[in-house]
Amino acid sequence: MAKLEVLYNDDCPICRLEIMHYAGMSDDDVAYIKITKETASDWGLTEDQAAQQIHARSDGNVTVGVDAFISVWRRLPYYRILASIVGWRPIRYITDIVYRNILAPLLFAMHKRRQRRQATCTK
Template sequence: MNKDADSQSNGSTKVMFDGACPLCRREIAIYQKIQANEDIAWVDVSACDFQPPVGMTKAQLLKRFHLITPDGDILSGAEAFVFVWNRLPGWRWLGRCARLPGMMFLMEWLYRGFLVVRPGLQQLARFFAAKQ
């Protein structure tokens, strides 16, 4: 896990997501409506003025879901989702499921599979959004 000094100073979790992805936007919008039990800063990596953390690139961050914990640890993929879910009422049960033996491996494996089909799903989502 990497450390990012900037994230340690404000005490909030920085969730970095692809705001240009219709699937990502929808999921993050669901999370944003919930009152988390600690501060979460929702950072759109696709924004023109986004500056990636030291040692990372915008391209890296657009490929996978990432966050920076209040302690400065950088998490990605299933591990990052579980971190968020553990802070959202109504979603903590998923975080508890991740503690079961083999579940983090399975969740990461499923997430990597999703990343393979994500471009096609994005096209479908954009197509249906244009039809509305």
């Protein structure tokens, strides 16, 4: 199995905590990459585009959102069952709607608010 790269928002405390949990369970076949201007560009994204949803890639194939989570979970002990359940088409459809329309926008809005607050504090 080819190495999986996961692009994630390290500035988001929720994202960082989740990725740290996954990293503690991962073998060397998963690389967790923090979003920077350079890493986002390497993926063909802006920093904002990258921060809007989790991204994963392996063998040049990029997955986003729920599909990216499933890509990670398939490589983690205990989470393989979750990947199978969430990967089942009806559940996958519902979780994608919830993630894409509620969770990801909420986390991104919190991220932008943190950025504005940090910019204000540094002035």
